[in-house]
Amino acid sequence: MEEKVLQVTNLTKHYKRKNAVDGISFSLNKGEIVALTGPNGAGKTTTIKCILGLLRKNEGEIFINGTDNKSKDVKYKLAYIPETPDIYPMLTVWEHLKFMALVYKINNWTVVAEKILSKFDIADKKDELAKNLSKGMKQKLSICCALIHNPEIFFVDEPFIGLDPKAVRELKDAFKALKEEGKTILISTHMLDAAENLCDRIIVVKKGRVLAEGSIEDLRHKIKVSQETSLEDIFLEVTEDEK
Template sequence: MERKVLEVINLKKHYKGNKAVDGISFHLNAGEIVGLTGPNGAGKTTTIKCILGLLRKTKGRILVDGMDSTKQESKYKLAYIPETPDIYPMLTVWEHLKFIALAYYIDNWQEYGSEILKRFDLWDKKDSLGRDLSKGMRQKLSICCALLHKPDVFLVDEPLVGLDPKAIRELKDAFKALRAEGKSLLISTHMLDTAEGLCDRIVVLKKGTLIMEGTIEDLRHKVNAGEDTSLEDLFLEVTEDEKE
């Protein structure tokens, strides 16, 4: 039986009558990559910030490995990788890890920190300042910082925007490596071709509501589409159906 490491249950977030997220439910299993997709303004980032507790939800429940997300213990099981990595320009790569270790009260982190940097091909950059890293390297450093406290679930917001093809390939490989280790990833993106090639399941939002969920094969079956139908075509077909 698959273990649910994240459950979002009837989540609602309203702003003075604006329903940014309106009653969505989905889950992540251990060792799974789920794409949270949809057009701009669909509620993807709001959903992630509610899961993290950065926004106070209007209604609903969020469980992290069975624990209510409001409990402090649940925070240690989560890691957040924003679209724009929070990299300090005047800290070296190694000093970023030291800063995270101090923030999380992690002792004897150096060996694991070295291992992480080597795994993500940043060891030769350990003495480089944050300001001197490319965006792809900053994204990978953000992952390394997130890994240091050994979370179970990674919440990733638009990770591939602005990256060149080589950096995109490297980051995708990094995400797949995390999945192979049993980590779970919720990746928010409006780049549907990226989600199709990377994610085990897809959750599609539109105007704060969940309109599609499942594997690509599941979604094709739901709309009676052919085997060659892309996620982009599926998404456009469903949103057209909603307009009618």
């Protein structure tokens, strides 16, 4: 039986008279990777920020493991990796982990930090200033910083933009490694080719509403297309039908 770690029900967020998010409902299961995709302005980032509590929702319910997302205890179960890696250029890789460990008041953090850096193949950059890292390495550093407090759910905003094919492959491998540990990952992305063979499920949103949800096979069946149809073609079909 699947274990739900996140439940979003009728989430609404509006700015003045415009609904950025218009009654979105979906759930995430433990140990899965889910893509949240849609056109620009679809409400993807707003949805994520409402879940994290960075934006105040107007209506709806958000529960993490059955607990309201406003609970302080819930915050420790979540990690957010923004589109632009949130790093300090004049700190080393190691100093970033130390800083995060101090923020979360983690004891014996050095042992955990060493394991994380080794797992994500960045240990050789331990003493490197962040400003000297490639974008791919900065993304890896963001993941390492997010891991230090051992969260259960990762929210990642457009992680593949600007990465070369090698960096994309390494980042996808990093996400798969997190999944193997039982972590849950929601990736907001336009890079559909990267999501196609990475994600267990796809959630397509437009104008603040969910248009389609399911595995790629589910979506192919729902819109009655062949098994060879790509995620990009599915996306265009689903969003084009919505007037």
